[in-house]
Structure formats: C-alpha cells, structure tokens
Amino acid sequence: MKNQKGISLVAVIGGIILIALVVVSVINYRDNQQKKAGESMIALMSKWDDALSVASASPRIALAAPVKDLQAIRAEAKDLKVTGCLLKPKEGMEFGMEETVQTFISFMRGSESDSGHNNFDRAALGFTQYRDSMNACGFYK
Numbered sequence: 133m134k135n136q137k138g139i140s141l142v143a144v145i146g147g148i149i150l151i152a153l154v155v156v157s158v159i160n161y162r163d164n165q166q167k168k169a170g171e172s173m174i175a176l177m178s179k180w181d182d183a184l185s186v187a188s189a190s191p192r193i194a195l196a197a198p199v200k201d202l203q204a205i206r207a208e209a210k211d212l213k214v215t216g217c218l219l220k221p222k223e224g225m226e227f228g229m230e231e232t233v234q235t236f237i238s239f240m241r242g243s244e245s246d247s248g249h250n251n252f253d254r255a256a257l258g259f260t261q262y263r264d265s266m267n268a269c270g271f272y273k
Contacts, residue, residue, distance in 0.1 A: 169214045170271045173221065176212070177262070180205050180229065187236060199236045206233055217269040224261030231255035 183205055187198035206229040214222045235251040266272050 166214075166216055166218060166269075169212065169218055170266065170269060172212060173209075173214070173218065173225065173262075173266070174271060176205060176209055177225065180209075184232065192240060195236060195240050199233065199240065202229070202233050202236065206230065217265070221262045221265035221269065224258045224263075224265060226258075228255040228258030228262060231258060 180202070183198065183201045187195060187202055190198050206226070209222070209226050209229055212222060231251050232255045235255065238251070263272065
C-alpha cells in the first residue's frame with residue numbers, strides 16, 4: 133500500500149511539472165511570435181516610409197508606379213497576423229496607409245480640394261496611433 137501512495141504522489145508531482153513546462157513553452161512561443169510580428173511591422177513601416185518619400189517627390193503624371201508600390205505595402209500590412217498589444221498599432225498603421233493611398237489617388241484624378249490635406253492629417257493620426265501603441269508594446273524604446 134505504501135508503494136502505491138508513493139508512486140501516485142510522484143506521478144502527481146511529475147504531472148504538475150510537465151504542465152508547468154508546457155505552459156512556459158507556450159508563453160515563450162507566443163512572446164517570440166509577437167516579437168517577430170512587431171519586427172515585421174517595423175520593417176514594413178520602414179519600407180512604407182521609403183515608398184512614401186518617392187511618391188511625395190513624384191509629379192502627378194508620374195505617380196502611378198509609386199502609388200502602386202504604396203498599395204502593395206498596404207496589402208502586406210493587411211495580411212500581417214498579429215495578436216495582443218499589436219492589434220492597435222496594426223489598426224493605426226492600416227488606417228494611415230489607407231488614408232494616404234486614397235489621398236494620392238484623389239490627387240492623381242485631379243482633385244484640388246483642401247480635403248487632401250485633411251486626409252493626410254487623418255493618416256498622420258493613424259501613424260501616431262501606430263507609434264504610440266508600438267511604444268506601449270515595448271517596441272521603439
């Protein structure tokens with residue numbers, strides 16, 4: 133009888149240790165995935181900034197290719213899979229990119245209204261949300 137109680141106690145302790153190891157592994161995996169996703173977002177924003185510089189320096193007649201590049205980067209951003217604290221920065225990044233692309237398209241169509249400036253202002257708000265939220269997540273520190 134003593135042997136059976138001793139074995140069951142060892143089995144219980146072993147089971148608890150196994151569960152603890154699995155939980156730690158899952159947490160580490162999730163943290164690594166979030167870190168990789170955050171780094172992907174940072175790299176994508178760097179790519180966006182480069183493409184935006186080209187588009188901003190292009191005359192209206194030559195904007196088709198730079199805007200196409202911005203649209204491709206925006207599509208990459210939409211395809212990023214994020215969780216947790218990266219949801220809010222991704223939302224801001226996507227919003228800013230969308231507003232920027234739409235403003236360039238309106239400009240290419242010949243719209244000369246002041247709404248273009250308002251859309252760039254709205255885009256800036258999205259990018260501010262991105263940066264502030266990335267800071268809150270531990271990036272850009």
